[in-house]
Amino acid sequence: MSKAWDQVTWQEIEVGGVLTEPGTARNYNTGDWRSSHPVWDKTRCIKCGVCWTVCPEAGITEQPDGYFEMNTYCKGCGICVKECVTGCIKMVLEES
Amino acid sequence: MIEIRFHGRGGQGAVTSVELLALAAIEEGKFAQGFPSFGPERRGAPVLAFCRVDDKPLKLRCKILKPDVVVVLDASLLPIQNPPADLREGGIIVLNTNKSAAEIRQAYGYTHTLALVDANKVAREVLGVPIVNTTMIGALLRATGLVKVETMEAPLKERFGPLAVKNFNAMKVAYEQTTIEEQRS
């Protein structure tokens, strides 16, 4: 349903309310939820990927250079900071 | 009747604020409602909470679409929820921010009356935790005089018990520190 979800007519709702396209939650930016976000210190990051593993949101993406960064879905929970093997991630307040 | 809408995130205590306000208004002999936005709130997710106060019984059982006041607990919600979008003419924006009225108007183009306070700072210093829901009530009372500050003491005591005193102090500090800049044409 391309239309804004609260403008959809009853005729446009799929039979049985079935959602025919998987993974459409990606259209919802959970990044709006964070009030702080993780920043990596690349001089100490060993590119092990543990941060990527422990993120509940799959909110961390490996960059072409092998380092990892948060993506738009990060909710700012801070698990990656706590679990980082070298402790090279720290949370930074969102600028309002 | 005055209609107030709180903007916050799940876990920041917006619903507690509207409930405390309603209790205080009722304590002063008025009629009031305090209620959440009835959704599956999750910690961090943007949420709304509503408060209505009137001298006669309140009959409305619906959302507040044209609020007189919006109270924004977390400035990072401004670009997401655009709280003043449906603010009534002559309405007031009560905002937790360390920025000046000029900076806010310049950044977001708001023309409404602004009641600003750095509630994060007040809460950290007076409460010791960055929870701003009770602190921001001080700013709201300063901007609207909805209820007397003293009236908040009983509901706070009933809700927070031993923690009530610190919350009440934070509320009073915010009441003092709130700066108000009238509506710009």
Added chain:
Amino acid sequence: MEKFGFAESTKFDTYASRMMPREEFFTSGHRSCQGCGEALAVRWACKAIGKDAIIAHATGCMEIVSSAMPQTAWMHPWIHVAFENTSAVASGIEAALKVLERKGRLKGPMPKVVAMGGDGGTSDIGLQSLSGALERGTNFTYICWDNEAYMNTGIQRSSSTPFGAMTTTSPPGKLSFGQHTWKKDMVAIAVAHGIPYVATASPGYLFDLYFKVKKAVETPGPAYIHVLSVCPTGWRSATDLTVRLARLATETAVFPLFEVVDGRYRLTVQPPKIRPVRDYLKPQGRFRHLRDPEVEFIQKQTTDRYQLLLEKCQASCAEFVPVHVPEGI
């Protein structure tokens, strides 16, 4: 991934992450609370389940955060019907797949059938349909996301809420110290059905969880996995402590990680030294009201039960009932 063998990941190899599959079946954009251990467990379980699977889910946090019409966080074919019937829905799916295969109408490999539910949805309201499906020898895997209370409705106690924990319906008060019953042992109940595979898992040891889910879905017949899902909102703990807390649960033997293969117990994660339960309880606001006698009682129960588990690992015979009588009998 044979290098790790099944559930052998006792050693948390730092670079293991880079070798794990990157495809996300439980997509970003789901609306769980910040720091949700359950969402983290679901993310990794779905990776282990792999593409060819059908998931039936109970009402609960993971269902609500992932399926607000018109959006869905599921990449698998996924169905939610109600709160207490997930295993029955799963056995209907399994029956249909068997018929489709027998009649040559099944294109592609036989999908694995996976049922998922929270602790309430599994050990309280859903226990009957789960027991039915296990007892019938249904070829499916049931995964219980155990965040130890009814979190979706605002932290009410369930039979999985730990002894002494504060919830909105087991509050400490003048006459109460919180949950007054010991956590229902769902794993023992599952083992009692004589099924071929049962395991405990947690987001503290994600690869242990990954390989156990893989093993469960590849085990013919019923399999049950009980996942301790740390919930910062409900446990009143910091959002960044989720994985740490899950690990502490195993290091203090509050939640040992083991598997029961054809009725034989085996520890899959062996903490070098068992730490006092206080280390696990302290960071959680839901236990803050507990006084020493209660903590000591929890310590004693935990120590005794861990000892029993170690003994079961040495048991000479299996707690197992062949659900399917082998051919030739």
Added chain:
Amino acid sequence: MMAHKKRLGMEVSIAVSHAVQLARAEAIAAYPITPQTHIVEHLSSLVANGELDAEFVTVESEHSAMSASIGAAATGVRTYTATSSQGLALMNEILFIASAMRLPIVMTVANRALSGPLSIWNDHGDIMAARDIGWIQIFVENGQEAFDHSIMAFKIAEDHRVLMPTAVNLDGFILSHVVEAHELMDQETVDGFLPPLVPYHKLDPAKPVTMGAFAMPELYTECKMGHQVALTNSYGPILEVWREWGELTGRHYKPVETHRTEGAKVVLLIMGSLAEVAETAVDTMRDQGIPVGLVKLRLWRPFPFADLRQALAGAELVIVCDRALSLGGAAGPVQAEVRSAMYPLAKKPHILGYAVGLGGRDVQPEVFEELVQLAQAEVKKGPSEEFHIYGVRG
């Protein structure tokens, strides 16, 4: 070609399970409850002997029977279950979900009274408590109809213009446990009539979908509108299927059927197998020169408003024989709906209601003759209560 077949004597339940076999049901969720149990018992032996290639899931409750049926139908196989009374009540929550998900499940309800007090005997209390489940609901009067409609129900439910679970109601004991004559059908003819199921949406890793998502306030109303329109629009396809069956077998079915209503000012109205008893009474009264007619409601949902108004056009007094109670309400369930259907008409007959045969109480033809007297007397006196429980002592 008209399939002239020899009639066979068998218990109605067995005829129903035979129909389900001919329909090649593929997933059967079964839980025992009197009086439907014989149906699933027979099906289990057909499956055990390889006479029906289906998965027979012996669930641990009726709640799970409907849940397993949803799982099976959602995976794209022809799905059947059967239940009664408390079983239907236990399924209640899931019945609403099955229809909202538009899954073509066929269910036989061997109608039985609802407890308190416990009663294993026949009335329509179970299905009347499930009127709003959003299913297609059909009533049959005898074994032949039970056989016929058990096959037709699959074709209706699975039609892509319909996609709606369908319940066939047959009276417990007074039908389910009676050995009577049935004209069956050969597999080839049924296969010609009932094509294999083509699932509309299904759980398939090759094309993943999400079923059973929840709706925020902004979407729930629209979802229900879709369901309402689908259920009311199933009327057309239902009649098509019945017409095709009529041409195939000579047995024609209509949403509302009448018996000797020509020139009848007084009309009895009833659903289910007691209609045949009422027919006998009408014939007797007609022989005595009393112009009484009978209207029989076969299609209960979607409710056949137009057909009913047409059938009652000449009536001045309609005597609705309810088989269930709506305690504390204005009338019996069927009477209430007949009244609401007739309300918009300028000229409306008196519509009185009598609950008969509750909890398996035996109903002789003379009961209907007495009802006609009672109703006419009530109208003459000026109707006051308008709803009675017939034959209650004291």
